[in-house]
Amino acid sequence: MKNNFIKSIIIGTFAGFVLGLLLWWMEKITGEKVYTLLLNVDFxxxxxxxxxxxxxxxxxxxxxxxxxxxxxxxxxxxxxxxxLLLILLLSFLAASSYIPLTILAIKETPALTNGIAIMLWTMGHLFYGISVFYFSNFLHVHK
Structure with a gap:
């Protein structure tokens, strides 16, 4: 696996499923539409x-x-x-997508001021970053 493109597909798929399933679960438990926001491309x-x-x-x-x-x-x-600092920075940047996705959304998504949804969204993206870090370590991409 010498190619970054192939590695990004493999790692990104696993980590993307971690984030998607986590936000789906959080939405089912809390009723906050964080999974809906994740898949929001209606705009x-x-x-x-x-x-x-x-x-x-x-x-x-x-x-x-x-x-x-x-x-x-x-x-x-x-x-x-x-x-680790790099992936945490990228996770934070990904989590900050909450603002534009919420503003642009046509279907119902959490409000910009919804603290619980923001916390769930941020936690989900933190787990995403940890998953990227873990899967990249597992595949030895750092060596």
């Missing part, structure tokens, strides 16, 4: 009803891109601690 395809599979594909494409950026930036992070 791009206004008036077109997309299947769940297409919405998931968009989610995974974003995950693949984030992991690809992470893998490229790893060359500047030689220590375990720096790699």
């Amino acid at each position: 791009i395809f206004q008036g077109i009803r997309l299947s769940l599979w297409i919405e998931w594909l968009f989610h995974l494409i974003i995950s693949w891109l984030l992991v690809y950026i992470y893998l490229i930036m790893l060359q500047f992070c030689k220590t375990w601690f720096r790699r």
